[in-house]
Amino acid sequence: MGRSSKFLKIFAITYLIFLYAPALLLPIFSFNSSQIIAFPLSGFTTGWFEALLYQETLHEALRNSLIVATSSSIFATILGTLASRSTSRYQFPGKQVSLTFILAPLVLPEIIVGVSLLIVLIQLGLPLNLWSVVLGHTLLIMPFSILIMNSAFNNLDISLEEASLDLGETQFGTFRRVILPLVYPGIMASLLLGFTLSLDEFIIAFFLTGTETTLPVYIWSLFRFPKQLPTTMALGTILIIVSLILLSLSEYFRRRAAKTQNTVL
């Protein structure tokens, strides 16, 4: 027993190192005073972070990304909540098939989704702008939203809804006073995860963006200028920290959802 548990421990640690070591390089080099990304480190500076404050195109990309991430996470959560509610509570023909199709973007390569959306939008004669990115991201986030909301709704005891109706409350009142408060942590988790996914997403944004770029697309464009690399590192550092915070919050809400509902009985 001791031997295998020791092996598993080493395996887990190695795994974590491979997963996070590259990401750790970003903050290290973002505080390095040299423009060249290589060891040994030459000195400490916060200059690259300060430089971020003066890049107008960066600010614009950030603003665009916030718009896209906020809108697509809200749209995806609303649609995901409705889809999940209907599949978890009602029986209708084609339920499994439609659910499978909605969840398909989870396994479809993003590049395929990006290219096909681009073709569809061009064929329809629609302009490429932030809203086309929002459309793509909504499609991408919705499966995650559905999976989160499914667990929230499946844990919701149907007799709670019946009890509310039985006590004289209307359907809408029941939704507001019972269902919403109980699935609210799920909704928060879905919003936060969706926001994070959209904020980091590159491929679909790259295909569908017009002249207004999102943050990841902007970062990619910076690679053409080696001088900008350290600032990109600084930006990357900030993005990693923000994503980690959002994901932790999302996980916190997801767990709270599971906790409040599992104590129903």
Place this chain on the structure above:
Amino acid sequence: MSKLVQVENVYKSFGDVNAVNGVSVAIEEGQFYSLLGPSGCGKTTLLRLIAGFEQPTSGQIFIDNSSMEGIEPNFRPTNMVFQNYAIFPHLNVEENVAYGLRSKRDPSLNQNKLVDEALELVGLSGFNKRSSNALSGGQKQRVALARALILKPKVLLLDEPLSALDKKLREQMQSELRHLQRAVGITFILVTHDQEEALTMSDTVAVMFDGKVAQEASPKELYEFPTSKEVASFIGEMNFVNGNVVENKSFTVRSEIFGEIAIDKSRVFGNASNKIILGIRPEKISIIRKPSRSKAFISATIIDVSYFGETTCYKVSCGSNETLTISSQNSVDQINYSLGDKIYLKADTNNIMAFSN
């Protein structure tokens, strides 16, 4: 007394399954009425039809002389105590109890006073601010009762409310529910699969099998005069013995164990043909050590003994392949018999019933 709840020829099917298969019952105001039956007999579906969570496939339900057709649960004068209590986990005790009052949106109601009264009624005074997750099963049960009773419904529906409680608490809640029902005077309709629960609590019991009401009667009548073999075996214990009718006028029946006996017409149920089934309760048979001079005794051998504390249950074999179950009170001078003992039985033949096969 007027009939408060009238169920008229109600059918309910889910796909191919007929859950409720032509039920007509009339429940009087102020009654403690039980729907009793094995699981899957349609009793819960019938309760849900009365509550309005299901709509009948055909037939009508009237409450207080108004048709409930198309009326949603939130507009019916009924309230329900759910099997799992359905306490809102995100609300505290007080908010749970006041839930229905808030739905009414009537500012003239003194909510706090009504909540306090309701909590006092169920013995939970001072629990107002308690989190619903910090309640025991019995306390949740009481909150569910208070939450329903605070709305002063015409009918309180209880869906197996005691099945999740342990035996001691269940017995305590049975008597409390009975007292509560008498105190508030509201008609209670209880769904249960526990015949003891139904018998001890109810004024009237409807026994259901396969979506139909097999018999509707008072607990005593149900036990003493079950109208079918199914009801007889579901309510309490019953010994069944095959017999042949040898004389129709006095209804004399011949059977291997009891010999030739005449059965009173009031205890003959169903269409009696030549072959019938006799039934006798285990406590209507007594054990005697030595046969008396009277002829009516049965010789038997004890093949199984189960000790229940206040009673002992003997399984005995008499004759070729007939067995009987006998329940014997463990009173002071009771002799304890053991496995293999040869004994003699005396059956109270006045209590033998006859059922059609």
